[in-house]
Structures are given as C-alpha cells and as structure tokens.
Amino acid sequence: MTNKTNNKIAFVQGNEVCAEAALYAGAGFYAGYPITPSSEIMEHMARRMPAMGRRFLQMEDEIASLAAIIGASLTGHKVMTATSGPGFSLMQETLGFAIMAEIPCVIVNVQRGGPSTGLPTQAAQGDVYQARWGTHGDHAVIALTASNNQDLFEMTVEAFNMAETYRTPVIVLIDEVIGHLREKLQMPDPDELEVVKRLRTAVPHGVDYHPYLPREDGRLPMSDFGDKHRYNVTGLYHNMWGFPTTDPGVIDGLIHHLIDKIENNLHQITRYKEYYLSDADCVLISYGCSARSALHIVKNRRQRGMKLGLLELQTLWPFPAGLVREKCSGAQHIVVVEMNMGQVVHEVKRAVDHPERVYLANRVDGEFITPTNIKNVLRVIMGRGV
Amino acid sequence: MALQDYIRSRFFPHIWCVGCGHGTALNALLRAVETLGLDPSDIVMVSGIGCSSRMPGYVDFHTLHTLHGRALAFATGTKMSKPELTVLVPMGDGDALAIGGNHFIHACRRNIDITAIVLNNRIYGMTGGQFSPLSGPGVVATTAPYSTYDPAFDVMRLAVGAGASFAARGSTYHVVELQQLLVKAISHKGFSVIEVLSPCPTHFGRRNQQGDSVEMLEWLKANTAKLGSKAAEENPELITRGIFVEDERPEYCEQYERILEQAREG
Ligand SMILES: Cc1ncc(C[n+]2csc(CCOP(=O)(O)OP(=O)(O)O)c2C)c(N)n1
Numbered sequence A: 001m002t003n004k005t006n007n008k009i010a011f012v013q014g015n016e017v018c019a020e021a022a023l024y025a026g027a028g029f030y031a032g033y034p035i036t037p038s039s040e041i042m043e044h045m046a047r048r049m050p051a052m053g054r055r056f057l058q059m060e061d062e063i064a065s066l067a068a069i070i071g072a073s074l075t076g077h078k079v080m081t082a083t084s085g086p087g088f089s090l091m092q093e094t095l096g097f098a099i100m101a102e103i104p105c106v107i108v109n110v111q112r113g114g115p116s117t118g119l120p121t122q123a124a125q126g127d128v129y130q131a132r133w134g135t136h137g138d139h140a141v142i143a144l145t146a147s148n149n150q151d152l153f154e155m156t157v158e159a160f161n162m163a164e165t166y167r168t169p170v171i172v173l174i175d176e177v178i179g180h181l182r183e184k185l186q187m188p189d190p191d192e193l194e195v196v197k198r199l200r201t202a203v204p205h206g207v208d209y210h211p212y213l214p215r216e217d218g219r220l221p222m223s224d225f226g227d228k229h230r231y232n233v234t235g236l237y238h239n240m241w242g243f244p245t246t247d248p249g250v251i252d253g254l255i256h257h258l259i260d261k262i263e264n265n266l267h268q269i270t271r272y273k274e275y276y277l278s279d280a281d282c283v284l285i286s287y288g289c290s291a292r293s294a295l296h297i298v299k300n301r302r303q304r305g306m307k308l309g310l311l312e313l314q315t316l317w318p319f320p321a322g323l324v325r326e327k328c329s330g331a332q333h334i335v336v337v338e339m340n341m342g343q344v345v346h347e348v349k350r351a352v353d354h355p356e357r358v359y360l361a362n363r364v365d366g367e368f369i370t371p372t373n374i375k376n377v378l379r380v381i382m383g384r385g386v
Numbered sequence B: 001m002a003l004q005d006y007i008r009s010r011f012f013p014h015i016w017c018v019g020c021g022h023g024t025a026l027n028a029l030l031r032a033v034e035t036l037g038l039d040p041s042d043i044v045m046v047s048g049i050g051c052s053s054r055m056p057g058y059v060d061f062h063t064l065h066t067l068h069g070r071a072l073a074f075a076t077g078t079k080m081s082k083p084e085l086t087v088l089v090p091m092g093d094g095d096a097l098a099i100g101g102n103h104f105i106h107a108c109r110r111n112i113d114i115t116a117i118v119l120n121n122r123i124y125g126m127t128g129g130q131f132s133p134l135s136g137p138g139v140v141a142t143t144a145p146y147s148t149y150d151p152a153f154d155v156m157r158l159a160v161g162a163g164a165s166f167a168a169r170g171s172t173y174h175v176v177e178l179q180q181l182l183v184k185a186i187s188h189k190g191f192s193v194i195e196v197l198s199p200c201p202t203h204f205g206r207r208n209q210q211g212d213s214v215e216m217l218e219w220l221k222a223n224t225a226k227l228g229s230k231a232a233e234e235n236p237e238l239i240t241r242g243i244f245v246e247d248e249r250p251e252y253c254e255q256y257e258r259i260l261e262q263a264r265e266g
C-alpha cells in the first residue's frame, strides 16, 4: 500500500482502501471504465492485480465492464467493478442480469452529483434509490456504505462475503468525499476479517447437477465454467437447470426465491453503528460522508448536555426498517442527514411509529454538508437553544 | 464423441421455425467441434438475445445466454479469466452490429481468442421482422413498410478494419464449406469473425418475395460465389464466400501473460 507510515498503518484515500479491501477479500478479476470520482480504484487495481497474478481489464464502457466481470465470476473468480453515476446508469440492465442469474459480483458506485453528467468532481448521495430500483422489474438488492476508511475496508470485504453467501451482486455505495478523503487505515491482518469462500457443489461428475435448485438454507452451490458440470445461465426465467421456462409455478418460485433470499436475511445483512442512542430524544440518522458531520454535531451538543444520538446506517438495502423503528421509538425528533433531495428520509418515515417527527437535513449544492448545516435544521425543529 | 452427445435433447423441441437457417448453422458448428475433437467441458458458448442467441440452451457446453448485444463483453471476461477455454459466440445481425456494435469492434481490436459467429438473416427475427444494420437498402420490414434506405455494414471489411485476425463468410446452403470455415475459425488463435448467411423465411423471406426456406436456399446458391472464383470476378454483384483474412497477430490473453510476468518481476 502507498504512503505507509509503518507496517500496518497507512495514510490513504478511500478509493484505494476499497481496492485494497477487494484484494484482501480475494478479488481475482477486475474490469472497469474510468470515471471521476472512482478512477483511483481502477488505477490501483491496474497496478496491484498483475503483480499478484490476478487479472485486470479495461473495457470499452461500463456495460461491458459489468458484463466482463459476470463472465469471469462464472469461471470461479471473485470479481469487482467500480464506477460513478453515469456509468452506474449504464450498468442497470446488466445488474438485473446478475440478479436474475444469481452471479456473485461487487459493484462500487462512488456517487457524484447528478442527474446526467452533473457534478463530476463533487459529492452527492443521490443514487440511493437508483441502487434499489435502477434495474427494471421486481427484485431485491444489497447496498452497503461507510463513512471512514476503516469501515470502508470492512464493508468492502463484507460486500464480497455477501455476494458469495447470497449469490447476488452487492453494491458498495460510497460518495466522492469518502472516495477522495485521505485518512488513516489500520490494515487488517490476513486472517483478521472473515472472508467467505465461493461455495462449490459437492455433486460428483456424472450426477445431474441443478445449478438453480436452492439448498434447504436457500444457498446455491456453484460449479465453475470449465469444470465437469455443464449448465445453462440465462437472464430469462429459468428452471433448476437454468433452462428458460414460462411455467407459472417455476416463475413464481424463482421471483420469490430471488427476493426472499435477501429480505429474509435482513438481520444478517444489516450493518450499522450507533452513538448515544440509549437516552436520545433527538435521533439523527445518516450514512456515508454525511454521517461524519452528523456525528460531529452529536458529540458537540452532548457536551452541552443535549440528548442527541446518531444511528449510522451501513446497510442501505435491504432497508433495516425494524432497526430504525426500534432505535427511534423514544425519539421526539428524528432527523435524516443526507446529501440529496430526500431519499433515505422516505424509508425512515415508512419505518417509524411517528412519521410526523421525521425531518430532513440535506445539502445538494455539491458542497459537503457541514455540522452548521445540520445545526440550522435542528434549530428550526427544536427551537433556538440548539 | 457422437454429434448428438453435444446436444441437450432434454430441452427440445427448439424454438426455431421450420426452415430457419440457424438450425443448419448449429449443425455445421457441432460438426466442426466434433472434427476438432474438442471436449465439451472445455467449451463455453456465450450469446446475447435473439433467435440466433437461443443456440446455447440446446448444446451441452458451458452456456451463457446474456443480454441483447452484450455477448462479446461477457465472453471477454470469461476468456480472460480462464484463457484455456474455447469460447464460441453466436450472434444475430442486430445483436452483433446494432446494439452490440461497440463490443464487436473492440473485441476485434483486442484480437482476443474468441470465435464470433454472426448469423446474418438481414432482419430482426425474434422481435418480428424489423430491419437490421445488415438489411441494406430495398428491404421491406415491419419498420420499413416502404422499404429500407439504410446502407448495410460489410461485416468482413468492418471486422478486418477493426482488427480481427480471421474473417470468413459462409452460408447455410453451403453446409460442408461452412463446417470447414468454422473449423478454421475455431482453431485460429485470435479473434475470428465468421458471418453466416442464414435465412429467416418467417420474417425476411415472406416480406421480400424470397419465398419459403427452399427458395431462400436457392437464392443463396444463385447469389453467392466463392472468393476468387471466376463467377465472382465476372459478377461483382455476387456475395463472396470464403476466408477474407487469416493473419497471425499477438493474441490478447497471451499478451496479458507477459504483463503478469513483467509485474511479477516488478
Ligand atoms: C436492450 C434490448 N433492446 C431490445 C431488445 C429486443 N430484441 C430482442 S431480440 C432483438 C433483435 C433480434 O435480431 P437479431 O439480433 O438479428 O437476431 P435474430 O433474431 O434475427 O436471430 C431485439 C431488438 C432486447 N431484448 N433488449
């Protein structure tokens, strides 16, 4: 890792952290297309992967990048691509393919201001709903985020673990501030974090292997392209062999499986942090870079005896509604801090017992949301004393 | 291996219309694979969306049926991640050259060892007979009821210009020749493009007075000629069949191995 100050502490940028974490998790194949503010992930991979005997590919666009990593995931590799808004928009159809065909892969979206070319070099958190609903049709998806380098490392490793566990694409949804922020990273030891290996089938050669027949626990052991089991993979509704079908029973079973395998494991997938929540009468809810300012104001006001707390979400999708409801149950005021016109705030309103107590503190001008921005909103809600 | 061992008969009947050229092309392809004595476990077939792209479902290789136009991008990841695999990519004309045109030229440019088989019926078969970038002018299609005026790509010139190191054209009338061309295309080290003139009687033949499948095959016989043949020289209107380019050029995955070595030595 670059700029090492000693053998375990590094002073690095979030994008590099994300790339290093992917290597730690065992990413063997990366394909991408450059775009600000995510390019450093790709550049870091271009340098590091060949030296580790792993494979890196620059493709002709983001559609091809995601397609290529899916093609490589099927030969048995852990795979990743990274992009930002416009590229993530291009990936949506292919993302749906990975969901339908149940291909483990990790997609990083370092959010910038949108819509369109928007604000290439400035921060925003406007892609939260796109991560959830960007691809067409009913589906479930996992999206994780982080507010600092240490957490980003862990969440990226988690993304790989969840991709393997649930056989699904996992989105790491960070933002320009986190991607470009340089701060300390304590590099985990090789065995420090859990790394989930690809689950491969134990069905012997010559015995009919059903690539799309879930085990009792919902998991689907894979077989690598090139090995002895030969099967079909398609984005069409398919049966247990992966062959296209229009059988209503099979279709119904598959759509339920695709959603249940994620929604039913919400508890295992949910990651969050909490600060001063036990007695908080005002709960801030935030994520990614915004959570840094939210935490700052919470600590600052605690020193003045005000009962502020912070719930920092790291799993954005599936949305941890039960957790939010529980943590907000005693709150008089709930303030969602995010850098968009209001996305997670809608989920929070749906989750809590008193949606009328939910407010939005946001900033959408390309500048980082500051503690003062949040304080101003708190003043309006709670009165001058804040 | 016997030919039928390459087929997943469990998933028959297939979806293709009676007289569709795609089945004949598959027949020639499987015979080529048999001639080469390839182990099906070493073959991956990747396709996009279209009638032609349904081919993978029926063959007992590792098969990946992807998105309209994107087959070569998926295939590039598969090949790069396991270069020892033989990767075959059947594509429709719209699939390969309209929506997939960008991936097509970049796969040519890289010269990655993949065999792209463009099943050219000059029409969008699966969606019901709209014109394609290979229809050329003067074709009646559901989206060109007064006839097309769009010029067509010349697949061979496009492939060669973009960097493919093997380019050939065959037809489903000339099946033995097609099989031989496929053998060469698959054995070639580098990106191979093989264009197969493959009639769609249902949507092209019917609207364009080419008649049923038998008449369309007759049309292929009458309107094509071997590259360099006397007939081709005498009548430049004829569509030529044969190998347009067969070059030795650095192959993409092999080049990457060098990068790996270089990076290891640091
Ligand atoms: C993104 C997208 N756009 C459009 C379609 C609809 N579509 C499916 S197949 C096809 C064209 C098929 O024609 P061709 O590629 O020539 O293959 P053929 O069926 O003739 O073999 C189209 C437009 C699609 N599936 N996906």
Ligand code: SF4
Binding pocket: B015, B016, B017, B019, B020, B021, B022, B051, B052, B121, B125, B126, B199, B200, B201, B202, B203
């Ligand atoms: S519509 Fe045309 S291309 Fe499709 S199966 Fe029928 S004949 Fe073949």
Ligand SMILES: [Mg+2]
Binding pocket: B092, B093, B094, B119, B120, B121, B122, B123, B124, B125, B132
């Ligand atoms: Mg066609």
